[in-house]
Amino acid sequence: MISLNLNAVRTKQGESDRIAAATADFWSRPGSSFKELPPARMKPKPERRDWVDPETVLKRRPKPISAADRKALRKMADSL
DSSP, X not given: OOOSOHHHHHHHXXXXXXXXXXXXXXHHSTTOOOOXXXXXXXXXXXXXXXXXXHHHHHTSOOOOOOHHXXXXXXXXXXXX
């Protein structure tokens, strides 16, 4: 522990020793082991878009014509 207040270190020394003894006791028990896993990679969520530029909407492609609409257009063109 690094502290400028030596009295605070001395008052907490008993608690620190108690925790160290409990930790040593836990690791000395049979069956107490740990497995080191790879770190979790957090993927940040994308920023929320509250506003959409109206020009962006206009630049989007229209939906393609369906097969049934194409057949109807061909029939109309053939009848002319």
